[in-house]
Amino acid sequence: MASTKYKLLLLAVIGITVTSGTATAAVVGSPDIAATLEDDTVAPGEQKTIEISLVNSGELDSGSTRNPALNNEVTTAKGLTVSLGSGDAPISVKNSKRSLGTLQAGPKTTVPFEISVDEDASSGTYDAQLRLNYKHTSYISEGTGARDEDRKTRTVDIEIDVTDDATFNVTDIDSNARVASTGTVAVSVENTGDSAARDAAVTLQSQNQDLAVSGGDATSRFVDEWEPGEVRTFNYRVSSAEAAEPESYGFELSVAFDNEDGLRTQSVGQSVAVTPDPEQQFSVVNSSSSVAVSNTGTYEVQLRNTGPLYL
Template identity: 50%
Template structure:
C-alpha cells in the first residue's frame, strides 16, 4: 500500500524582549501521512476510497516549562481533504471534506465515493490527494505570541484496478408478494477478466420484513464461472404481512478462488426487490339467520379484491362454536377474476341449546395465483344472528268447551312454520284425567308446504270429576319428515279446553253415537235376516 509524507515548512521568527536579547520559543510543524485502507477496486463497481490521515508531527524546539505548547505547533488545524481522479479510470463523487483539527497520534479516516469505469484496464494508478491546513509554526513561551502558517500540498496514493473476476446483477425476476413466500431469480454475470472457481453467491436481506430462505441470508454454489458467463440463481424470499409493496434493500456478494487459488470476495452490491401487493378477499352481504334447533344456510358474497385472478379457490370454515356445526367445512369456488364476486353458502346445524344473539364466523380462502405454492388468505370475518328456537307448527283449537260427563269433537288447525315442506306428519293427542280421548288418539297429514294449514279432529270427553268452568290441558306432538328425508319429533304443544255443564255444550256426542250404533245395528240385523 502506497503512502506519502508531507514535510513541514519551518519559518524562523526571532522575538525580542529588549534590544539584542532573544526570548525562548517553541517551534515545529505537522507531519502528515496519507494512505488508503483498501487500495484495490474492480471494473464497473461503485465503492468508497477510505483515505487514512495520520500526523506524526515534527517538533524542532520543545518547551519543558509548558509542554502543552509542543502539541500546538504539531497540530494541523482546519484540515480539509480532496481526492481527484487523475489518470485513474475512476470518477470521484464526493466533494472536498473538512475534518477539523488533527493532532498527533490519532489517525483519521475520510471516505470518498467513487465509480470505477466498466471498461477500466487492470493495473495500478496514481490518485492525487490534496490536503490543506493551518498550523502555528512558532510560539513564545513567555508572552504566548504565535506565528501561523498555511500549507496546501498534493500527495498521491496508488489504486489498483483488479483483473480478478467481478460480478454484476443483470436481471431480477421476482414473484414475491406481501404476505407470501416465493421465488426470486437473479441473473449475474462475471464481468471480470478471469475465471472464478468455488464461488459462493450470497443474497442478504437488509430489513426484517423480508427473509431469504427463512433467515437473513442464503447462498448458492458455482464450481467454475467463466468471464462473461451469466448464471441464474433462485432464492426463496418471504415478505411478511407487514411489508409494503415498495422496494426493499438486498445485498449480493460473491466469494471465490482466483486463478492463483487465493480466496477473494467481491465488493457487495445493493439492489431493491419490491413485493407485489397482497392478494386480498372480502365477504359481504351476509344472509340467512340461523335458528336454535334448526338446520339453516349461511350465505355471503365473496369478492376477489386482489390484483390478479385466482384458480382453484376454496373457502374454508374456520370457526369453532360449541352449538353450531357446519355441514361441510369447504366451499369450492374455482376461478375468480380480479374484482369478481360469487355467492358462497354453508349449511349450519344449530342445536336447541344455542343462545339467541349475534355470532362471528371466520373463514379463509385457499387458492393458486400463478406462483409456485398454494396460498392462504388472511382471516375473513362476518357476523350473523342466531334466533331463538321456533315451533315447527302453529296450533289453533276450536270447539274448546266440553260438557262434563260427555264428549265432543275438538278441531285442531295445524300450520307449518318451517321454511320447507314437511311430509308424513303423524299427530298424536295426550290427555290426563278428567279428560280422555274417544276412539283414536292420532291423525295423519300427507304434507304441508311452508305456511300451509290442515285441520284435524279428535273426540274428547270430560269425566264427571271435571269442575265446571275449569280448564284442562290437551297435549300434542308431531312426528314428520323434512325435505332431506330426515325424521323429526316436534316439541310438545299444550292447549287448554274448558269443562262446562251439560246445558252449555250442545247435543251430547255420546247420545248421538249411541243412536248411530242402534241404527247401524238395526241395519246389520236387517241384512243378516235377508241372508
C-alpha cells in the same frame, strides 16, 4: 602596545559571545506531515470508507534546550484541513473536506473518507490527491518572544489500486413471488471483472421480515468456475407473508469466491428489489346445501376468481 592588544582581544571575545548568543536565541522549525493509505485496494462499483493516516514528524532547524515547549510550537500544524480529490483515480469522494484542528509531532491520526469506485473502472494503480492546508509558527525569538507565522498548502499523492479480481453485476431479475404465497425469484448475474471466480457462493439475503428466502433470511447457490463476461442465472425460493404489500422489498446479493491467487474474497454487495404480485383472491358468489341434520349430502359453493391471475 600591550594595552591595545588586550582591548582587541577583549572585543573579539565579546563579538564571539554576542554572535553565539544570537545563534541560540531563535527557535526555527516546521511541521513535516506524511500521508499513507494502508488498505489501498478497491473494486469496481465498490462503495467504501478508506482511512488515510497522517503522521507529523516535525522538522526542527534550531531548537531550544531551555524551553522545549517552543520546539513543539514550531513543529505543530494549526488549523489543519485536508481534502481528498480523485486525481486520476476512477473514484468519487463524498464529503471530501475534513477539519482536523491541531496536529502535533508524534503519533499518527486517521482521517476517513467515503468513496465510490466507478462501475466500469479498469484495473490498475492510480493516484488520488490529498491537499493539506495549515498554518504554523516558523520562528520564535527566545529573547523577545517575537514570532513569525507561515501558511502552507501541500498536495500528497495517495496510491489507490483497483483490483483485477472478478466483480459482479446483476443484469436481470424475474420474479413470480406473490403476497401470502411462495414463488421463485430468478437473478441473472454477470462476472464483469478481468479474472475468473472459483468455488463461488452466490448469496441472496432478505432485508425485511415480510419476505423470506428458502424459509430464512438468506440462502446461497454454488458455482465451481465463473469466467469473465459469463452470465449465470440463480433461482431462489421466496415466501411472502400475508402482511406483505405488493411493492418493492430490498434484498442484497453478494458473492464469496476464490480469486486467481487462491485467496477467499467477498464481492461488493448489491441491492436487489423484489416486488411480490398481489395476493390471489376469490369471492363467494353462491352456496346451496341439501344436507339434513345428522345426515350426509352435498354442499355447493360457487366462487369467483377476483384476480389478479386467470386460473
